[in-house]
Amino acid sequence: LLLSLLFLVPFLSVLSTSFISVEEWARRGSFILIPEKIDLSAYRMLLGSKSILFNAYGVTLARVTVGTALNLLFTTTAAYVLARRNLPGRTFLTLLVFIPMVFSGGLIPTFIVVDAVGLVNSFWAMIIPGLVNPWWLLIMRNFFMSIPAELEEAAIIDGASPIDVLWRVILPLSMPSIVTIGLFYAVGHWNAWFDAAIYLKDQIRYPLQLILRSVLYLGEASYRG
16 A cells, blocks of 8 residues: 555656746755645646647647558558568568668658658658558568468458458458557657657647647756756
8 A cells, every 4th residue: 555655656746746836846846745835827828728738639639540540551551562472572672671670861861851742840741751660560561471371362262352351351360460559659659749849840730749848848947047
């Protein structure tokens, strides 16, 4: 019981700190359990009539939903193609997927490409550049390759097309892999802020994490001041 209560102390500290002024926070430090004076300025700033927090929540939820769906769509279809044992040049194509895991073009070339295709300051700048993660693609490809080929052959004999084989045979058997990779994609979208800081100019397009980072930065600047 005592150990469980100790786990609640950090949460209580964060909650108590949200009810104090910047001056008290700068004077007493960040670990506060009992405020000296209740101050709701932080809540007025975040939840006021001019707050962009609700819009940031909408952007983040849209990013998680749309981004994860497109990630899984392109990762699944690409992994299914690379898992075909009779695919011409499969080794070479797999090598092309593996190379970005080791070598990266860097931040500036990536920004130049994103700017050249007209994605800067758009919602899709947070989705398209990271549409397929090579690591998750190779993991899903290996999972598809572990499924017995006889199941696909039986479906083809029954008249199934390649899309039918993927939709009715491969995907139902691969749900553990798909759900796990989808969870990693979703968490990555929820926590991401760096790409938005680079590609987005209008604050109205910012996701939640970038807004929270800005609030934290302002709080640290006030503390140093």
